[in-house]
Amino acid sequence: MDKLGTIRVFVEAAMHQSFVAASRNLDMSAPVVTRAIAQLEASLGVKLFNRTTRNVRLTDAGERFLSDMKHLLEDLEHAEAAASGSYVNPKGTLSITAPVLFGQKYIIPIVTEYLQQNPAVSVKAVFYDRIGNMLEEGLEVAIRIGYLQDASFYATHVGNVRRVVCGSPDYFAKYGIPERPADLVNHKIIMASTVESSTSWKFMSSSGKEIVKVSPHLDCNQNGAAINAAILGCGVTRLMSYQVGEDIKSGKLQKVLVEYETEPLPINIIHLEGRRATAKIRSFIDLCVERLRTNPFIH
Incomplete structure (x- = not known):
């Protein structure tokens, strides 16, 4: 060798x-x-x-x-x-990552459009609900939700999301609408563990932080399962606004306790500092920024 x-x-x-x-x-x-x-x-x-x-x-x-x-x-x-010529013309394999539902709902349509525009590029898309090490995992572009802990990235802010409490209209018609966070102790709770890892749910009000200890009626390790259960009237859940935005708009789910929502979390597109971005990275990020900043569910 x-x-x-x-x-x-x-x-x-x-x-x-x-x-x-x-x-x-x-x-x-x-x-x-x-x-x-x-x-x-x-x-x-x-x-x-x-x-x-x-x-x-x-x-x-x-x-x-x-x-x-x-x-x-x-x-x-x-x-x-x-x-x-990779700095001039998009070519090669582009590896990207994003949270699971965000990737499925919003990144895959962008990837499809990108591949149609750039036939010399192939994409490896890795979706998971954890923060991976981009360098160790060979990832070039990541969509991250939350405050960035590492300053060694180039980051482009594209929007914000909130944690929202919601349930089906049929459920609320049967069990009533919680008027304040403390009312949740009397409701059936669907836990989406990748969004809420603790049963102590934090809320904000004019008087400051409020914490409610909930008891899950159903605990799901997949956000999609929690959404489906809520739509079917199984109970009340708390998820990211982008995850349930389309279902709220269609009327399948209804938001409650809006005035008690916590501060929004930023969404950033990041790539590694110290690596001059090739054309495949620059062009993909440009398309993502254009599409995501006009997405009504992440603002």
Whole structure:
């Protein structure tokens, strides 16, 4: 294996802290990865990893070498992209991520339009309701809901969402409409655990923060299931406004306790800082911004 190939193996193993993960991601056998690391350490005359039977960890020298090699590979990727015209014409594979329902409802239509406009690009779309590590997972663009904790991203704000309490009109006709948060203790609660991880629901009023301890009648780990249950009259749920916007507009669901809603959460499109955005990234973000900023359910 040449020096550049060995460096790529090292970076992959270091990022995942696993020779096995590196072999899987690079489509190599574990012994080949192990030999490549051993050859690199021998050529440098330093130990890059501390190995145990369970895992591998970078040494201090390995940490410094990883920082340098990441920059080297990044510069190489930029040079290759520039030479191939990727900074001018959208091409290659674009990897994106978003929350599950947001991706299904709003990102897939944008992706479809984008692919029609850019036939030289293919898209890998990964939707999950968690915050993943973009670098480790090889993701180039992410739609994030909530306040950003990492300043090492380029971020473009496209809208806001709120947590809304809702149920079906039939349910409220039968059980009554809660007039204040404390009334929820007398209602059947559908818990959407990816939106509300705690049974202590926070609300805001003119007198400040108010917390209500709810007892779920139905606990769902999928937001779509909680929405369907609410539409069928199973109870009251609390979800993000974008998740139920279309159902509220159609009359399938009805919002309540609007005056007690908490502060809105921002929606941002992010990509990694330090990487000059290629044409495929820039053009996708531009289209997302244009479409999402006119979406009535995220404002």
